[in-house]
Amino acid sequence: MTTARRMSASVAAPEGVGIEVAEQFADATQQRHAAQLGMWAWLLTELLLFAGLFLCAAVLHVTHPAAVARAARHLKVWIGAANTAVLICSSLTMTGAITASRHGWRRWMLRCLLATAALGTLFLLLKGFEYYQDYLEHMTPFLDRPYALAGEPATRLYIDLYFLTTALHALHLTTGVAILLGMTWIARKPRFLHRHQNWIEVYGLYWHFIDLIWIMVFTLIYVVPR
Amino acid sequence: MSTSERAFRDPAPAPATIGRPPDYLHESHTLRSWFLTTDHKRIALLYLAAITAFFVVGAIAAGLIRLSLVVPNGEIFTNDTYNKIFTVHGVVMVWFFLIPSIPATFGNFLIPLMIGARDLAFPRLNLLSWYIFVGGALFTLADLIIGGVDTGWTFYAPFSTTFSNTYVIPALIGVIIVGFSSILTGLNFVVTIHAMRAPGMTWFRMPIFVWTHYATSLIFLLATPVITIALILLLMERAFGIGVFDPALGGDPVLFEHLFWFYSHPAVYIMVLPGMGVISEIVPAFAQKRIFGYRFIAYATIGLASITFVVWGHHMFVNGIGTGAAVVFSVLSFAVAVPSAVKVYNWTATIYKGRIRLQTPMLYAMGYIGLFVLGGLTGLFLATLAIDEHVHGTYFVVAHFHYIMVGGTMLAFLGGLHFWWPKFTGRLYPEAWGRISAFLIFIGFNVTFFPQFLLGYLGMPRRYHDYPPEFQLLNILSSAGATILAAGYLFPMVYLIWSLWFGERASANPWGARGLEWTTPSPPPAHNFARQPIVDFEPYAYPDPPADDDGAAHVG
Amino acid sequence: MNPQQQALSLWPSAASAAATSADHLIWSFTALTLVLVVPIFLGIAWFALRYRDGKTANRRLRHGHDRMIELGWMIIPFVLTLIFFVWGMRLFVDQKLPPANAMRIEAIGRQWMWKFEHPGGQAEINDLHVPAGQPVLINMISQDVIHGLYVPALRIQMETLPGRYTQLWFNADRVGTYRLLCSEFCGTDHSTMVGLLYVMTPADYAAWLARSHHGERIVSAGRRLFASYGCAGCHDGGTVAAPALAGLYGQVAANGAYVDDTYLRSAILDPDSTRVPGQPAVMPPFKGVVSEDDLFRLIAYIKSLDPAAEASR
Amino acid sequence: MSAPDTEPSLGGLLRHMRVAVAAFAALLVGLGAIVVLGVVAPSSASSVIMLVLLAAMVATVLLFSMEVPQEPPLTRFFSGLGFAWVAILVGMTLLDYFTR
Structure with a gap:
C-alpha cells in the first residue's frame, strides 16, 4: 500500500518492478506494509537502545557539568562534523538508490548503492582515524596506559561513554555496510527488481535511521556539553 | 440462521483423518521438520517444551529456597549457596519462564488463528527467536548452575560490577541474548496484528487476547532495548571499569536502578497482560456470554501498557531518589488501579447472568481473578510512600509480586493450557484431574504466599536465609504450602502428557467457544484455514439468553 | 536480651508515634481493600452458583447503563485510593524533614x-x-x-x-x-x-x-584530622587563597551548588568536581587517602565552624 | 503500468529527488549552524538553540528522507512513539536528579 501509493503520487510503477509474495501473505501490498512496519519496529528498539546511553551522558552532564565540558573539549569535533556531513551525503545517495529502484533504473540504483557503501566506509575510516588520534593523545582511559585527564575522574566516565556510544554506532554502520554490499551483489542480477524492490525500500529506512542516530550522537555527545 | 452462527457451527466430528489433510502435528514426523519448522504452531510447541523445562529448573530452586527457610539459622545451605539458589530462581523464572510463557506459546499459536492469518508475518524470524531464546537461556543456565551467580536477578550495581566474586559476566551475556528473542517476538506480533488481519477483522473485532498481545509486544519493543543497554553498561563496567555506576568516577548506582526498572516494571505487564488476555477468552466461553464492556477492556489494555512506563520509580522510594520524584511516581502508580479495576469488574460482570460451567479452565480463571485482585491491591500498598518505606525489600514485596506474577501469570498460563489443549493436540484431558489440580494450586499458592505478607509486615527482609526465630512458624507454613503447590504443578504435567496418547479425541470446538481459532479442526491443519476466513461478526458473539431461561444448554 | 522470644508473632511492635501512624494507615487501607474486593469475591462465587449451566434463572440483561457503570467502577475506587496516596505522602514527607534539635x-x-x-x-x-x-x-x-x-x-x-x-x-x-x-x-x-x-x-x-569506651568527640576528632591532613595549612589562612569554610554548610557555593554533606565529601575527595571555573587547581584529591570514618568527622568539623566565632579568631 | 524507463542522466535522476536534495541541503545547513553555535561562537543560549536545531534535523530526516507522511497512519504513529518514550525515559529519570 505504502509504496504503491507513493508511486502513484510520483510515477506509475513501471513494469518489472515489484516483489515476490511470500507464502504467508495474501498479496504484495500486505507484504510491503509488513516489511516496512517490521523495520520501523526494529528502528524503535534501536532508538531506545541509544537513548539509554544518551541518558547516562545527560545524567553525568547534570551531576558533573565542569568535568563533562572539559572532557567534551578533548573530542575531535571537526572529525565528528566531517563524519556527520559524510553520513548526510550517504543518506542522499541512499535516497537516490530508492528512487532509481522505484523507476526500475537498475544501473543508477547500483551506482547509488555503491556510493552509499563507499561513504559508509569513509565514515568508518574517519572514525578509526579519530580513535587513533584519541589513542595518541592518551584519551583512552579504559586502556592500560596513561590517561591525559587522570586527575579528573568524572572525565574518564564521559570519555568511556563516548567510546561506547560511537563504537555501538560504528558496529551498526559496519553491519549496515556489509548488508549493503551483500545486497548490491544480489541486486546486480537483472531480475532483482522484479522480485525484491522492497528490500531497497526497507534497507533505506535502516540507513537513514543510522544517519539520524549519528546526528544525535554528534550533537549530544560532541557539541552540546562543550 | 445468521452468518455469524454459521461461521461458528461445530463441524461434524471428523472420521479419523480420511479425506482431511493431515494436521500440523502429523504433516511430517522427522526431527528436522520440527527443529527447522517455520510453522507458528510448531514453534509454539517448541517454546512450550523449552519454557516447561526452565520452569522445572526454577521450581526446583524455589523448592530448595523453601526447604532452607524451614529453619531460622540457615543451617541447610551456606550463605553463598543460598544466594546462588535464589539467583537461579529469579533469573530463570523471570526471564526464561514468565516473560516468554504466554506470549511465546499461546501468542505464537493463537494470534494467526485468531486474526485469520496463515502464519506470523516473519516465520523464519520466529524460528530464529526461538533459537536465540534457547541458546541464550541455556548459556545463562549453565553459568548459573556450574559457576553460580549471587547477585539476584536484579544485578544491582555496584555489587554486581565490583564486589561479587561470581560469574556475573556470562549470566549478563545470556540475558542480553534472550532480550533479542523478546524483541523479535514482539516485532513479529506487532507487524502480524497490524498487517495480517483477515478481511473484516477490524481492530474492534479482535479478541481481547490479541489486544493484550499487541500491548505486550509494544512493551517488548519499547522496554527491552533499555535493559539491553543497561546490562551492556553493567558488563562493560565489570569488565573494563568504565564507571557509569561507580560513584568514584562520577557515576551513580541509582542510575542503574532507573534503567533496570524502566524495563523491569513494564516487564511485569509483559507477564500480566497476556494472562489477562487468556482470562478474557476463558470467562466468556465458560459463561457463554459476551464479554462485558469489550471496548473498555481493550482501551484499558493499552492504558495499562502505557501507564506502566511511568511508574518504575516506585521500586526506588527508599533508594535515595528525590522526594519530588518519589511523590510523582507514587501518584502515577495509583493510576494503574483504574485500568486494572476495569478488567476485574468487567470479568465479574461477564459472569453475571451467564450460563456458567465450572470446568477446569474456568476454575483457573476464577482463581486468577482472586489472586490478581489481591496482588494488585497490595501493589497499591507498595505504591503508598509511607507503607513502602516500611515494607520495601521485605517479604511483603515477595508475596505481592508472586501474587501478580505467579498467581496471575501462572494460573492464566495453566488455564489457557487447559482451554486450548484440545486445539493444540486434538485430545481432551481427564476433567476430574484438571479440577483437582486447579484446587490444589489455588490452595497451595495461598498457603505459600499469604503468610509472606505477614512476614513482610513483621519485618522479615527478602533474601535472608538466616532469619530471626520469631518468623519460623510462618515460614514453615509457607514451605508447607509450597509442597501442596508442587503437587498441584505435578498433576498437569503427568495427565496432560498422558492425554497425548490416551486422551479422548477433541472436536473442533469442545467448549462451544467463539473465535476464529475454534472454526479450524483440532488440531488445525498446517495452513490454518482451508479458505481465507472473512469476518463479519463481532467478537464474543455468544447468543443473548432468552428471558426466564429454562437453563437448558444451548452450546455449540 | 532478644527483642521477641515467641516463636510466632503476628504484628510487629511499634517504637515510635510515626510507626503507629503507619500502622493506622495500613489498617485503614486494608479496610478499604476489603470493601473493594469482598464484593468481587462474593459476587463471583454467588454468580457462579446462581447462574450455573443447567439452572433455571432469569438471565435477561438490561442494557443502557453500561457506560455509567464502567465509569463508576473506574473512578470511585481510584478516588478512594487517592486518599491513601495523600495520607502516605504526608507521612513520607515528614520522614524527609528532620527536626532541628535532632x-x-x-x-x-x-x-x-x-x-x-x-x-x-x-x-x-x-x-x-x-x-x-x-x-x-x-x-x-x-x-x-x-x-x-x-x-x-x-x-x-x-x-x-x-x-x-x-x-x-x-x-x-x-x-x-x-x-x-x-x-x-x-x-x-x-x-x-x-x-x-x-x-x-x-x-x-x-x-x-x-x-562505653569513647575516643574524642566527632567534632574535635575532625579538628585534629583537619590539621593532620594538612587542610588547615590552606583553609585557615596561609599563603594559598583557599576558600574559607566557616559558615559554608547549607549555603550555595560559588559554583552554584548547594553545600551539603555529599558536596563536602566530593570536595575533599575530588576537588576538581566542585572547583569554581577559573580557579587554579591547587588542592590535591584525597581519594583513597581519607577513610569514610574520617570523612564524616572532617565534615562534622567543617559544619561546626561558626562564622561569628571564626571572625573573632 | 509502463515499460521500464530507460536510465536517465544524473540530472534526470536528481529531478526525481527534489525533496531529498532539499532535505540534504537543509541537513547540511543545520549541521553548519550547530558547529557554529557549539564550536566556533558558543554563547550561553547555544545549548537550547542546538537542541531545537537537532529536533528540526531529526524531523527533517523522518519527514523527508524516511517519508513518514506517506506511510499509513499506524506506521506514522509508530515512528513518533519511540521519541515519546525516549522523552519519558529521560524526563522522568532527570526528574529524580533535579528533586534530590
Whole structure:
C-alpha cells in the first residue's frame, strides 16, 4: 500500500518492478506494509537502545557539568562534523538508490548503492582515524596506559561513554555496510527488481535511521556539553 | 440462521483423518521438520517444551529456597549457596519462564488463528527467536548452575560490577541474548496484528487476547532495548571499569536502578497482560456470554501498557531518589488501579447472568481473578510512600509480586493450557484431574504466599536465609504450602502428557467457544484455514439468553 | 536480651508515634481493600452458583447503563485510593524533614556490618543505643555496595549508597529492644548484617554513654584530622587563597551548588568536581587517602565552624 | 503500468529527488549552524538553540528522507512513539536528579 501509493503520487510503477509474495501473505501490498512496519519496529528498539546511553551522558552532564565540558573539549569535533556531513551525503545517495529502484533504473540504483557503501566506509575510516588520534593523545582511559585527564575522574566516565556510544554506532554502520554490499551483489542480477524492490525500500529506512542516530550522537555527545 | 452462527457451527466430528489433510502435528514426523519448522504452531510447541523445562529448573530452586527457610539459622545451605539458589530462581523464572510463557506459546499459536492469518508475518524470524531464546537461556543456565551467580536477578550495581566474586559476566551475556528473542517476538506480533488481519477483522473485532498481545509486544519493543543497554553498561563496567555506576568516577548506582526498572516494571505487564488476555477468552466461553464492556477492556489494555512506563520509580522510594520524584511516581502508580479495576469488574460482570460451567479452565480463571485482585491491591500498598518505606525489600514485596506474577501469570498460563489443549493436540484431558489440580494450586499458592505478607509486615527482609526465630512458624507454613503447590504443578504435567496418547479425541470446538481459532479442526491443519476466513461478526458473539431461561444448554 | 522470644508473632511492635501512624494507615487501607474486593469475591462465587449451566434463572440483561457503570467502577475506587496516596505522602514527607534539635548519629554500612558513631565519639558495631523521646537523625553512607538500614519497629528504612550520604530520622518514644536489619541484598553475609536498636530512657542512655569506651568527640576528632591532613595549612589562612569554610554548610557555593554533606565529601575527595571555573587547581584529591570514618568527622568539623566565632579568631 | 524507463542522466535522476536534495541541503545547513553555535561562537543560549536545531534535523530526516507522511497512519504513529518514550525515559529519570 505504502509504496504503491507513493508511486502513484510520483510515477506509475513501471513494469518489472515489484516483489515476490511470500507464502504467508495474501498479496504484495500486505507484504510491503509488513516489511516496512517490521523495520520501523526494529528502528524503535534501536532508538531506545541509544537513548539509554544518551541518558547516562545527560545524567553525568547534570551531576558533573565542569568535568563533562572539559572532557567534551578533548573530542575531535571537526572529525565528528566531517563524519556527520559524510553520513548526510550517504543518506542522499541512499535516497537516490530508492528512487532509481522505484523507476526500475537498475544501473543508477547500483551506482547509488555503491556510493552509499563507499561513504559508509569513509565514515568508518574517519572514525578509526579519530580513535587513533584519541589513542595518541592518551584519551583512552579504559586502556592500560596513561590517561591525559587522570586527575579528573568524572572525565574518564564521559570519555568511556563516548567510546561506547560511537563504537555501538560504528558496529551498526559496519553491519549496515556489509548488508549493503551483500545486497548490491544480489541486486546486480537483472531480475532483482522484479522480485525484491522492497528490500531497497526497507534497507533505506535502516540507513537513514543510522544517519539520524549519528546526528544525535554528534550533537549530544560532541557539541552540546562543550 | 445468521452468518455469524454459521461461521461458528461445530463441524461434524471428523472420521479419523480420511479425506482431511493431515494436521500440523502429523504433516511430517522427522526431527528436522520440527527443529527447522517455520510453522507458528510448531514453534509454539517448541517454546512450550523449552519454557516447561526452565520452569522445572526454577521450581526446583524455589523448592530448595523453601526447604532452607524451614529453619531460622540457615543451617541447610551456606550463605553463598543460598544466594546462588535464589539467583537461579529469579533469573530463570523471570526471564526464561514468565516473560516468554504466554506470549511465546499461546501468542505464537493463537494470534494467526485468531486474526485469520496463515502464519506470523516473519516465520523464519520466529524460528530464529526461538533459537536465540534457547541458546541464550541455556548459556545463562549453565553459568548459573556450574559457576553460580549471587547477585539476584536484579544485578544491582555496584555489587554486581565490583564486589561479587561470581560469574556475573556470562549470566549478563545470556540475558542480553534472550532480550533479542523478546524483541523479535514482539516485532513479529506487532507487524502480524497490524498487517495480517483477515478481511473484516477490524481492530474492534479482535479478541481481547490479541489486544493484550499487541500491548505486550509494544512493551517488548519499547522496554527491552533499555535493559539491553543497561546490562551492556553493567558488563562493560565489570569488565573494563568504565564507571557509569561507580560513584568514584562520577557515576551513580541509582542510575542503574532507573534503567533496570524502566524495563523491569513494564516487564511485569509483559507477564500480566497476556494472562489477562487468556482470562478474557476463558470467562466468556465458560459463561457463554459476551464479554462485558469489550471496548473498555481493550482501551484499558493499552492504558495499562502505557501507564506502566511511568511508574518504575516506585521500586526506588527508599533508594535515595528525590522526594519530588518519589511523590510523582507514587501518584502515577495509583493510576494503574483504574485500568486494572476495569478488567476485574468487567470479568465479574461477564459472569453475571451467564450460563456458567465450572470446568477446569474456568476454575483457573476464577482463581486468577482472586489472586490478581489481591496482588494488585497490595501493589497499591507498595505504591503508598509511607507503607513502602516500611515494607520495601521485605517479604511483603515477595508475596505481592508472586501474587501478580505467579498467581496471575501462572494460573492464566495453566488455564489457557487447559482451554486450548484440545486445539493444540486434538485430545481432551481427564476433567476430574484438571479440577483437582486447579484446587490444589489455588490452595497451595495461598498457603505459600499469604503468610509472606505477614512476614513482610513483621519485618522479615527478602533474601535472608538466616532469619530471626520469631518468623519460623510462618515460614514453615509457607514451605508447607509450597509442597501442596508442587503437587498441584505435578498433576498437569503427568495427565496432560498422558492425554497425548490416551486422551479422548477433541472436536473442533469442545467448549462451544467463539473465535476464529475454534472454526479450524483440532488440531488445525498446517495452513490454518482451508479458505481465507472473512469476518463479519463481532467478537464474543455468544447468543443473548432468552428471558426466564429454562437453563437448558444451548452450546455449540 | 532478644527483642521477641515467641516463636510466632503476628504484628510487629511499634517504637515510635510515626510507626503507629503507619500502622493506622495500613489498617485503614486494608479496610478499604476489603470493601473493594469482598464484593468481587462474593459476587463471583454467588454468580457462579446462581447462574450455573443447567439452572433455571432469569438471565435477561438490561442494557443502557453500561457506560455509567464502567465509569463508576473506574473512578470511585481510584478516588478512594487517592486518599491513601495523600495520607502516605504526608507521612513520607515528614520522614524527609528532620527536626532541628535532632541528635545526629553517623552510620557506615560495609560488608557485612553496621558501624554507628555517637556525637561524643562512642562507636558501636551493629547495635545502636538511642535515648527515648529524642529525635535522632542518622546520617549514613556505604563503604562498598548498597545496603539498607531498616528498623521494622520504626516502620522506616533507607538505603545507604556508596559515594552519597542519605538520611533517616526517627523519634523512638517506647523504651525497648528492637531489631535493626540490612534490607538491600549486599552479598554473602547479607542476612547476618543485623543488630539491635536499644531505645533507652535518657538517664540510661547517659549512663551508657559514660560507660562505653569513647575516643574524642566527632567534632574535635575532625579538628585534629583537619590539621593532620594538612587542610588547615590552606583553609585557615596561609599563603594559598583557599576558600574559607566557616559558615559554608547549607549555603550555595560559588559554583552554584548547594553545600551539603555529599558536596563536602566530593570536595575533599575530588576537588576538581566542585572547583569554581577559573580557579587554579591547587588542592590535591584525597581519594583513597581519607577513610569514610574520617570523612564524616572532617565534615562534622567543617559544619561546626561558626562564622561569628571564626571572625573573632 | 509502463515499460521500464530507460536510465536517465544524473540530472534526470536528481529531478526525481527534489525533496531529498532539499532535505540534504537543509541537513547540511543545520549541521553548519550547530558547529557554529557549539564550536566556533558558543554563547550561553547555544545549548537550547542546538537542541531545537537537532529536533528540526531529526524531523527533517523522518519527514523527508524516511517519508513518514506517506506511510499509513499506524506506521506514522509508530515512528513518533519511540521519541515519546525516549522523552519519558529521560524526563522522568532527570526528574529524580533535579528533586534530590
